[in-house]
Amino acid sequence: MSTTFGDRLEEAVTAYGPLCVGIDPHPQLLHRWGLDDDVEGLRRFGDTVVEALAGQVAIAKPQSAFFERHGSAGVAVLEHVLAMLREVGVLSLLDVKRGDVGSTMAAYAEAYLSDGSSLAADAITVSPFLGFGSLAPAFELADATGRGVFVLAMTSNPEGAQVQHARVAADAAGEGGGVTVAEEIVSAVTERNAEGGGSGRFGSTGMVVGATVGKDIADLGLAQALADSRGPLLAPGLGAQGADAGDIARGFGPALPLVLPSSSRGILAAGPAPAGLRAAVRQQAAELAGG
Numbered sequence: 001m002s003t004t005f006g007d008r009l010e011e012a013v014t015a016y017g018p019l020c021v022g023i024d025p026h027p028q029l030l031h032r033w034g035l036d037d038d039v040e041g042l043r044r045f046g047d048t049v050v051e052a053l054a055g056q057v058a059i060a061k062p063q064s065a066f067f068e069r070h071g072s073a074g075v076a077v078l079e080h081v082l083a084m085l086r087e088v089g090v091l092s093l094l095d096v097k098r099g100d101v102g103s104t105m106a107a108y109a110e111a112y113l114s115d116g117s118s119l120a121a122d123a124i125t126v127s128p129f130l131g132f133g134s135l136a137p138a139f140e141l142a143d144a145t146g147r148g149v150f151v152l153a154m155t156s157n158p159e160g161a162q163v164q165h166a167r168v169a170a171d172a173a174g175e176g177g178g179v180t181v182a183e184e185i186v187s188a189v190t191e192r193n194a195e196g197g198g199s200g201r202f203g204s205t206g207m208v209v210g211a212t213v214g215k216d217i218a219d220l221g222l223a224q225a226l227a228d229s230r231g232p233l234l235a236p237g238l239g240a241q242g243a244d245a246g247d248i249a250r251g252f253g254p255a256l257p258l259v260l261p262s263s264s265r266g267i268l269a270a271g272p273a274p275a276g277l278r279a280a281v282r283q284q285a286a287e288l289a290g291g
């Protein structure tokens with residue numbers, strides 16, 4: 001791809017708005033939609049959601065876990081969903097939260113970020129808790145193929161603070177200690193986007209910052225640093241986890257133009273009729289826009 005992920009994202013968000021819809025085929029949702037909790041149900045769920053989102057949203061976020069729980073046939077449905085999103089022109093952000101030692105990370109990167117892989121998405125989520133540097137193979141391949149990487153920074157679950165608010169130790173030279181893990185990640189992403197992330201609104205390295213963590217952003221004094229990062233900020237937690245449009249506006253403050261608010265169950269509960277899903281998308285988008 002000749003353009004960067006950040007530029008493609010900016011174009012899509014300008015056309016359709018920032019709302020990201022999660023594709024999470026929970027067993028309870030399959031049941032509620034009158035589908036069996038099997039591979040055929042999964043496929044029909046995926047087809048319906050993609051049909052409903054086409055021409056409505058910039059970006060969709062399939063949750064890998066709900067496909068993986070059906071084994072290799074479920075992963076084949078995930079591949080199908082990724083191909084369909086590509087076909088209808090909705091960017092895919094695969095929520096797969098990978099992270100490993102560098103040599104293994106290179107293999108994950110090939111699976112999700114290389115041209116020609118059946119599991120390739122426009123962007124993926126990654127976990128930096130084996131060290132930010134261990135993610136280098138994913139960043140390198142994403143840059144080379146025009147894809148994006150979203151690094152977990154401040155996750156939407158209450159347990160995340162235990163790790164993400166911890167203070168890092170100084171390096172061997174006695175430098176750099178004392179900042180929180182979250183702050184360290186924001187700085188590393190900012191550096192990446194400054195080095196080679198294009199010049200538009202978004203760089204191609206994003207972060208996951210939950211819609212539920214507005215108070216933590218304030219407590220850690222990170223709102224301006226997030227705004228300066230140029231990282232697209234995936235903000236899950238809207239809807240089913242309790243956050244609303246007001247929480248996002250207040251919590252992110254100056255970083256709001258970078259935020260991709262994300263909702264899965266809050267939208268998917270309006271199915272299975274595509275018209276119902278589209279109405280839920282429109283209502284959520286209007287709330288986010290302050291309407």
Ligand SMILES: O=c1ccn([C@@H]2O[C@H](COP(=O)(O)O)[C@@H](O)[C@H]2O)c(=O)[nH]1
Binds near residue numbers: 266
């Ligand atoms: O911090 C995080 C990171 C990822 N997620 C994922 O987002 C969706 C949320 O689903 P809802 O139904 O809207 O609650 C799900 O796939 C999570 O794994 C997150 O919630 N928080």
